[in-house]
Amino acid sequence: MLSLDVKMAWRNIWRNPRRSILTIAAIAFASLLLVFMLSWQFGSYATMIDAVVKVQTGHLQVQAKGYNEDREMRQVVPNPGAITSRLDHIPEVSAWTSRGQAFVLAASAQRTYGALVTGIDPGREKLVSRVRDFVREGKYLDNLEPYSALVGSLLAGNLKIGLGDEVTLLGQGRDGSTAATVVNVRGIFRSGQDELDRNTLYISLPAFQETFSMGKAVHEIVILADDLEHIPQIRQYLQEDIAAGGEYGELVVLTWSELMPGVLQSIKMDLVSGFIFYLILIVIIAFSILNTFLMVLFERTREFGVLLALGTTPGRLSRLLLVESTTMTLLGVIIGVVLGSLVTTYFEAHGIVIAGTGDMLRQFGLPERMYPELSVLSIMIGSGIVLVITLLTALYPAHKVKKLEPVEAMAANK
């Protein structure tokens, strides 16, 4: 009996091919758009997180408790070796490095500015952050010449220094004593992020530790995970370790979203505004479906009257309508998902450049070419919502058909 219903429904759909195709096309278009847009959004978030994380913060950091807020020199990871030897045995960790940071007066022969000195391990740093790629003039740091520095392009301009010039750094050591050193400018970097370029100098970690009386302590251990999804796991390993061993001091493990809450907030905002757009789209589609089925109902009132008079139950009539609408919706969604996946896969391989946004994206350290990222999630969310909404919409005419009186219905549309 069901197969008969399906057969009837299928024939009914193609009784007015133009209207049905238009409806299916609307549903397909909505699904296609949702699949592509969601893949695009997720893809750009992944790119954004990856780019931002590789400027400085990494996916995870181990710090002394309170260091992220107070940035006091004495809030150190006193024994980084204990943590880093553990990191080498966590397969989800793709790279790590350690850093020291101090606020100093940086003075050239002519000018003095406040600056942030970051001590980095040149060999490890290049695996974690893009500092090395940012070097525009001169060379990257080398442990063989510890007392040389990479200077931000804006800071170098402010200090009026170029390659080979001397910069005096004056600050406070970990023990509160005066820390001072002279470094040579080995390279000038430009990250595109003005704040970083305006106030940061990189020197090698051994020189930093020596100058600022750090011993073997560091301020941050920066970790890059092999996948965003592994971050919570790595964090848990480290937290268990820290909780178990007393020798670490009071340490915390922070993720990129805690270190840069702004990035996660802007992602959330983008998601919300995206969903508002999708909601409007889906509501329009829903009305078009509703319109189609109400038209069907008016057009076929006489037919339904005859069917009722012949003994068809109202329940079966409404089931017939539901099968019709479900078939159309499914057709539309399947076509949409297939086309959407094809389009997305194409751009996943080739990338998209939105003309004129290159400068803005560079400001945030993002590449010009963005790639959508097709995932089960981006396919399921959009098509699922379209499916549910259209099926709900189809319930109304299906319910209405039950209330038809055979005699009245047969007299309609004369």
Place this chain on the structure above:
Amino acid sequence: MIPSLKNKNRFKPRPARFFPFFLLVAHLAISLPLTSINAVAEELSPADAAEIVQESINYYRGQASTSTVDMTIHRPAWERTMTIQGWTRGQKDSLFTILAPAKDRGNATLKKGREMWTYNPKVNRTIKIPPSMMSQSWMGSDFSNNDLAKSDSILEDYSHRLIGTDSHEGKKVYLIESKPHPDAPVVWGMQRLHIREDHILLAEDFFDEDLRLVKSLTSKDIRMLGGRLFPKIWQMQKAGKTDEYTLLNYKEIAFDIDLPEGIFTLSSLKNLRR
């Protein structure tokens, strides 16, 4: 000597973390003097108030002075003491050098007018402190570079009003409220001074633009030092933070001495190390 450069949030005084407690302290600080004060001596005009301040500053700085001070920086988890020798002439010129600990020996600060230079012997460089760094702490203490550089500001940029009197060890104490002239380049929105009739500064409270207490300088252990009564201990305390303060303990001080010509110059800043 070194401006301790902490994080950027610290460039400005922060509101206390425990707000109600801070409010209470601020409230006490503001209202106590007003309530405990005897009816104010109305006979004193603003000019007199300014004179009291001027005489007090003359008294504790003298024409010229030299002193040796132990400065202790106290923080919840640690404490650090250094010994500093200083020379001053009038309100414009001063020079400080660190004698101990050995690691910091020879670091020196020169102030002329409102400009400051710092010298470090390890790298043998003199650095002028840029204006943007003047609000940073001096040597990691609770004194800012501005506290030193603008020490004459209280006389030049503020107008003074006597708001009451009090008593201390049987002597009369003038309570003076100092507010900045309009458009004056000042750090504080208001200062309140407690000056004893024998010119000794007992306390100085610093308020921000919203008239909230930021920090307080108090003096105690008044005794004969360098031929005059002088408080041996000075304490700079952040408002609302009982365990964060800086103590100055004067070990020696001499007033109205003859200082060599050219002592307040960049070349002498370098050559202090002996």
